[in-house]
Amino acid sequence: MPMEKPGVENVNVLAIECLKGSSKADEWNWEMLQTGDIVEELRIGSSACARSPFKSGRSGVQKLLHTAFKRNESSITVRVRRGRDEFVELQACIVPNDAAGRKQYMLRSIDDPNYAVGFVDRTESECFELQGTRSTRVVTALCTAQLKDGYVSYAWEKMMRDYLPIPNSSCFLSLLVLPSAPDRVAAHYNDLDDTLARANAWLVAAQASGVPIVFMNVQTEPLLTKISGERASSTVNAGSLSELSNVANAGLYGFEDYHGVDIGVVRSVRLWYAPVAGELPVELELKDADGRLGFAISRTEEGFIYISSVMDVDGDHQSASQRAGLNSLYRAASEASKLLVVSRVANEKVLPWMVSSSGAIRCYDTVSLSQKLSLHRHALKPILIHVFLWDRNCARSAGVSHAKRPPPSVPPSPPPASSPTAAVTPQPAFTPELRPSSTHSDEHGGMRISRDTAGEFSFRLEDLSLAGNNWV
CATH class of the missing domain: 2.30.42 (Pdz3 Domain)
Incomplete structure (x- = not known):
């Protein structure tokens, strides 16, 4: 008044x-x-x-x-x-x-x-x-009072270098799963529920093989592409909101832009996961007398690189892997029915990152990785690798030598109940036995997966001392 x-x-x-x-x-x-x-x-x-x-x-x-x-x-x-x-x-x-x-x-x-x-x-x-x-x-x-926004400068380079457990690299891990195309010309794609089921199967199969990871979240990720109108399983008319129900579960739907070009939206799924107890950095110091690093690597059907065999001695002295404590960590993993998965080499991720519409998993091959590790050995340059942990106490009990930075702490947590795309069930306490159909023991007491393929290409080295293992 x-x-x-x-x-x-x-x-x-x-x-x-x-x-x-x-x-x-x-x-x-x-x-x-x-x-x-x-x-x-x-x-x-x-x-x-x-x-x-x-x-x-x-x-x-x-x-x-x-x-x-x-x-x-x-x-x-x-x-x-x-x-x-x-x-x-x-x-x-x-x-x-x-x-x-x-x-x-x-x-x-x-x-x-x-x-x-x-x-x-x-x-x-x-x-x-x-x-x-x-x-x-x-x-x-x-x-009449209004809140005002502003800008704050931020030292991104310094923060990424000083505060990340692995400098300049995130600890967020994910796999992008494209919808499956039943025919070779990829004229049609399966629906969203099929893509979610494939992501779910990949996660559970990886856990069953002994990869120590837990589910974090899942989301749909639209990818735009230029298509012909008949390729889309559903179409959206910009003037009719009622047609949105037709694309709710479509793997590929289309619409026409203002210039009359048919745009397709591929409904892919991104699965977020994390190691059970984080990643542990292990640094291998090399000596002139080292003829080998002392371990062999293989790959699971899901695309994970893991240490499949270890050796204690290299000639008359300890191997580099034994000096770093990697052998003890490998045996602890075998006793816990877990695979010692290698997540990074020289801070570069070596994890599977995509599943194509044909079903092939994009991942790293063991041959090129073995060659890179061998070059480190010949150059006598220390090798920093990161491995997935399943229990934080196992690193201390195995006497592993690691970098100064502690491993990242990523507590497993299920997605919010309101998430419409949370179709994968979290299994934080799942500790399965290794699949007997795809693994067998080597002469050192370890276990390895015999199949080492991605799509139609095989990267196995059959002429090595242990068939199926890539020794370095």
């Missing part, structure tokens, strides 16, 4: 107009000048003083401010009146108001440089209406 002031004449006064709000936590208070306050007195510097009524109103005050600013007298005290007998003062400085034009000035608070006010000509009755009661003004200020 506006403040009732009986007998108020319609006289012109100089009033306050708030231009910029405060940035302080206690932003609004009654002691700050507000729009509609009536200016009673201006004291510029230590001598000049002007009182109401002001000659020529706002334009006359702007001239006073301009003269004072040219004389480098920017200090000013403003005394205002609310109603009949309430007065408030503001200590401020005179600054140019470029938004209002040349030779125009505003007052910036000394206590809060972000708070600024200007002057405007109004009648006394208009000022009383703006002032209203104390509660009305607070409610009005609350309704």
Whole structure:
């Protein structure tokens, strides 16, 4: 309700107009000048003083401010009146108001440089209406208050180097599963439920083989492609929202853009997972007498690289893997029915990352990885590898030598119940036996998977000392 002031004449006064709000936590208070306050007195510097009524109103005050600013007298005290007998003062400085034009000035608070006010000509009755009661003004200020956004500079390179467990590399692991195309020309794709089932099968099969990973989340990921109209299993008409139900479970749906081009949306699935107890860095120091690193690598059907065999001695001295504690860690994994999965080599991920529409898993082959490790050995350059852990205590009990940085802590957690795409059931406590049909023991007591293929290509080395193992 506006403040009732009986007998108020319609006289012109100089009033306050708030231009910029405060940035302080206690932003609004009654002691700050507000729009509609009536200016009673201006004291510029230590001598000049002007009182109401002001000659020529706002334009006359702007001239006073301009003269004072040219004389480098920017200090000013403003005394205002609310109603009949309430007065408030503001200590401020005179600054140019470029938004209002040349030779125009505003007052910036000394206590809060972000708070600024200007002057405007109004009648006394208009000022009383703006002032209203104390509660009305607070409610009005609350309704008109707006939150402002901003930008904060961030030292990304430093943070990625200093705070990530593995410098400049994330610990988020995922597999992108494309919808399956039943025919060779990929004219049609299976629906979303089929793609989710394939992602689910991959996760459970990897766990069953002994890969120590847990489910984290699953999401659909649309991929755009140019198609012909008949290839899409469903189409969307931009003018009809009712047709959206037709694409709810489609593996590929299409729509026509503004230029008449048929755009297809491939509904892929991204499966997020994590190692049960994080990743452990293991550094292998090399010596001139090392003829081998002392371990062999293979690959699971799901595309994971793992250590399939170890050796304790290389000639007459310990192997590099034994000195680093990798042999003990390998045996601990075998006793726990787990595979010692290699997740990174020289901080580069060597994990499967995609399943194509033909069903082939994109992953790293063991031949090129063995060659890279062999080059490290010949160059006598230390090798830093990361392995998946299934129990944090196993690293300490195995006496593994690792880098200074601790392994990342990724606690397994199921997705929120409201997630519409959470079709994969989390299995944080699943500890299966190794699949007997795809593994067998080698002469060192370890277990390896005999099949080592991706799609139609095989990377096995049959002429090595142990068939199916890539020794380095």
